Amino acid sequence: MLTIDALHVTYGGAVQALRGISMEVPDGKVVAVLGSNGAGKTTLLRTISGTLRLHRGKVESGSVRYGDSVLGNRDPAQTVRLGLVQVPEGRHIFGRLTVEENLRAGGMGNKDKAAKARARDRVYEMFPVLEERSAQRGALLSGGEQQMLAIGRALMASPQLLLLDEPSLGLAPRIIGQIGEVIAEINRQGTSVLLVEQNATMALGVADLAYVLDVGEVSLSGSAKELARTDEVQRLYLGHDSDEPRQRAGVASGKTLSRWTA
Amino acid sequence: MTQFLSLLLNGLSLGALYALIALGFVIIFKASEVVSFTHGSLLLLGAYSIARLSDRIGFLPAVLAGVALTAAAAFVIERVVINRLRGAPVISLAIVTIGIDIILLTELIRRIGSDILNVPHPWGGKSFRIGDVGISQNRLIATAVAGVLIVAFFLAFKYSSWGVAMRASAEDGETAALMGIRLGRVSALAWIVAGALAAVAALFLVGAPTPGVSAAAYTVALRAFPAAILGGLDSTGGALVGGLLIGLAESFAAGYQDQLLFLGRGFGDVVPYVVMIAVLLVRPSGLFGTKELTRV
Numbered sequence: 427m428l429t430i431d432a433l434h435v436t437y438g439g440a441v442q443a444l445r446g447i448s449m450e451v452p453d454g455k456v457v458a459v460l461g462s463n464g465a466g467k468t469t470l471l472r473t474i475s476g477t478l479r480l481h482r483g484k485v486e487s488g489s490v491r492y493g494d495s496v497l498g499n500r501d502p503a504q505t506v507r508l509g510l511v512q513v514p515e516g517r518h519i520f521g522r523l524t525v526e527e528n529l530r531a532g533g534m535g536n537k538d539k540a541a542k543a544r545a546r547d548r549v550y551e552m553f554p555v556l557e558e559r560s561a562q563r564g565a566l567l568s569g570g571e572q573q574m575l576a577i578g579r580a581l582m583a584s585p586q587l588l589l590l591d592e593p594s595l596g597l598a599p600r601i602i603g604q605i606g607e608v609i610a611e612i613n614r615q616g617t618s619v620l621l622v623e624q625n626a627t628m629a630l631g632v633a634d635l636a637y638v639l640d641v642g643e644v645s646l647s648g649s650a651k652e653l654a655r656t657d658e659v660q661r662l663y664l665g666h667d668s669d670e671p672r673q674r675a676g677v678a679s680g681k682t683l684s685r686w687t688a
Numbered sequence: 689m690t691q692f693l694s695l696l697l698n699g700l701s702l703g704a705l706y707a708l709i710a711l712g713f714v715i716i717f718k719a720s721e722v723v724s725f726t727h728g729s730l731l732l733l734g735a736y737s738i739a740r741l742s743d744r745i746g747f748l749p750a751v752l753a754g755v756a757l758t759a760a761a762a763f764v765i766e767r768v769v770i771n772r773l774r775g776a777p778v779i780s781l782a783i784v785t786i787g788i789d790i791i792l793l794t795e796l797i798r799r800i801g802s803d804i805l806n807v808p809h810p811w812g813g814k815s816f817r818i819g820d821v822g823i824s825q826n827r828l829i830a831t832a833v834a835g836v837l838i839v840a841f842f843l844a845f846k847y848s849s850w851g852v853a854m855r856a857s858a859e860d861g862e863t864a865a866l867m868g869i870r871l872g873r874v875s876a877l878a879w880i881v882a883g884a885l886a887a888v889a890a891l892f893l894v895g896a897p898t899p900g901v902s903a904a905a906y907t908v909a910l911r912a913f914p915a916a917i918l919g920g921l922d923s924t925g926g927a928l929v930g931g932l933l934i935g936l937a938e939s940f941a942a943g944y945q946d947q948l949l950f951l952g953r954g955f956g957d958v959v960p961y962v963v964m965i966a967v968l969l970v971r972p973s974g975l976f977g978t979k980e981l982t983r984v
Contacts, residue, residue: 480775480862506868518863520856531856534849535868583868 427453428474428510428587428620433488435469435478443469443483445642451587456609456619458629458650460663461639467622468515470639471591474620475512476502492587506535509586515622516595517576521565525556528564528575532582541584549578552611570601577608587618594625606632626663630654638663690820695943696936701827703935704834708889709912710919710927711841712882717921718858719878720770723782726762727886729792731909734758734887735894735901736796739805747808755887761792762883766876774871797903805901813896830892837888838928841881845924850877858922911938914964920977929975934960 428451435444444466451457461467472478474490474497490497495508520528529549533542550557553574559567567575573593580588590609594602606628613619613632623629630636630650638646638659646653653659709727716724738754745753765788773781811825845851857864857874865871886909893908894901915934919926941948942956967975 475866477862477866480865501870502862502865503868503870506866511868512866514863514866518860520859520863522859523852523855527852527855530849530852531864531869532867534853534856579867 427451427493428618429489429491430470430474431489431491433470433473433490434486435466435473435483436486437469437481437483439484443642444473446488447639447642447644448488449637449644449647451618451620452635453586453618454613454616455634456613456621456632458633458636459620459622459639460624460626460629460636460659462624462662464641465639466642467639468591469642471512471589471620471622473498474505474510474589476500476505477512503535506583506585509584510589511580511583511585511587512589513576513580513591513593515591517569517572519564519567519572519575519579521563523564524561525564525567525575526560528579529556529582532579535583542582545582545584548615549581552581552608553578569597570604573597573601573605574608577605577612581612581617585617587620588612590619590621590623592623593621594623594628602628624663626654626659630659691943693821694823695939697821697823698827698943699936699939700932701823701831701834701935702939703915703932704831704838705889705892705931706912706915706935707838707928707931708834708885709909710916710931711838711924712885713912713916714919714921714924714927715854715878716882717916718924719854720766720774720875721778721781721861722770722785723778723921724882725782725785726765726789726792727882727912728906728909729789729796730758730762730883731886731890731893732796732901732903732906733761733792734883734890735807735905736800736805738887738891739807739894739901742808747810751891754891755884758887758890759880759883762879762886763876766879770879771872771875793906800901800903803902804899807891807894807900809895811895815896824896826892826895827897830895833888833892837885841885842924850874854878911960914960918964918967918974920974922978923974923976926974926976934963937963 430447430449433444433447436442447466447470459467459470469483472481472483473485476497478485485498492508492510497505520531523531529546533545536542536545555571556575556578564572564575577593593605597605602625609619609621609632621629621633630653633650636648636650636653637644638653646656646658709731713724713727716722734754737757738750741753742750769784769788770781773784809826811829813824815822815824816828845854853864853869853874856867857869857871861871890905894905911934912931915930916927918933919928919930937959938956941959945953945955948955
């Protein structure tokens with residue numbers, strides 16, 4: 427289980443990106459993190475995966491623990507060996523490597539040959555198109571296929587917890603639906619998922635639990651189903667405008683979210 | 689015609705040696721994002737240690753020890769300096785490597801002095817004739833060894849885990865780290881390989897027709913820089929082509945010196961740089977270099 431406790435993160439010692447976030451990702455669940463640009467979603471993932479330092483970020487206080495291990499100041503490669511793998515935002519597949527080499531790169535942290543072979547079979551079973559295109563360069567795949575490759579590449583390390591950073595970014599609605607199904611399937615096969623998304627419809631559809639981040643703080647949290655019914659989420663993330671009298675659902679809410687207007 | 693063939697053969701063998709040095713230069717750039725100016729002194733270190741050790745422990749053990757020593761020196765430079773400065777601007781890192789180069793070079797020149805150290809190659813200074821075309825045995829063996837090493841390198845780069853890790857982290861370091869690839873290890877390995885390749889090149893570069901190890905061997909290594917740069921700093925294939933081009937250009941310019949006399953004596957020594965400038969004027973990122981690199 428991933429436990430985050432009162433986490434404060436700053437960039438360059440001045441910019442506060444996270445201001446006391448606490449959350450949990452229980453084993454075997456899908457947890458969604460929603461929030462608009464600048465809410466701290468990516469910073470949260472960087473802290474977990476250990477790439478914060480590369481961006482000159484620093485954990486000021488609080489902790490991130492996975493089982494018995496303390497994360498936050500580890501090397502990203504060590505984090506992968508603990509069983510946490512992140513699919514980066516914007517896919518970041520290796521465009522000059524072939525599809526197969528991309529998958530090999532994903533399995534680098536996995537020393538066990540048999541486990542690697544099993545992981546590859548699983549990836550090809552889940553994404554048959556990757557097997558068809560295994561000798562093609564990654565850059566030649568379509569956006570949706572690249573996202574499949576990015577997820578498949580991460581699965582090559584046989585993670586226990588998969589971190590997904592905006593997998594729907596820049597994809598067609600039909601493909602986003604497929605990504606949702608893929609996440610559900612990965613979870614069914616026993617991998618916990620932390621899903622950071624702006625597309626609330628897809629995220630809340632697939633998640634068990636959800637958190638809403640607002641300027642570095644958790645503003646709402648609860649089960650995904652309940653959250654999807656709340657007025658704020660409806661209004662701000664699901665696009666249903668309701669001018670009816672506000673009805674709060676029974677969800678812990680610290681403050682009222684305001685619509686961003688410019 | 690005989691002269692042409694002879695120059696061609698000598699140019700190719702010289703070019704293969706430049707290609708070995710340039711390959712090391714390129715993989716260091718790919719793995720550590722450093723333009724490493726330490727290669728000249730690493731090469732001299734390889735030549736010097738082989739020459740000094742072969743008096744005591746014999747030729748072959750000395751070669752192995754010299755290659756290992758140079759690889760170890762490259763590894764130490766990476767661990768102690770480069771790895772700690774990860775993420776620093778490319779320019780600062782390049783200047784740091786110039787500093788390291790000067791320190792190492794000064795010490796080596798102090799030790800060598802004005803002597804010319806002899807490396808007792810078992811094949812000596814004999815030359816080999818195919819018909820009328822002559823080439824020193826040293827250069828012939830050099831071509832064969834360099835060819836084998838280059839093929840082995842490209843196979844490893846294409847198929848081995850090291851190669852995949854290396855290419856992945858060269859393309860996108862942060863993502864490679866997220867996938868569990870240890871960037872520090874990839875970078876250290878690149879330096880070790882580069883050091884070893886430089887030492888092997890040194891072994892042959894100080895043999896016939898060159899008289900032996902003197903401080904001048906350093907300038908030989910400098911000619912591998914234009915080879916790497918004109919091929920495109922981030923392209924291993926480019927390093928190979930660049931190395932051969934520079935070797936051929938140098939050999940022909942030196943061989944046809946009499947016809948080129950209007951350019952002045954010793955034109956062969958500057959021709960690598962002339963070729964490099966000519967190529968860069970047409971293709972600023974080198975023959976096979978990635979375009980994006982020009983924005984760094």
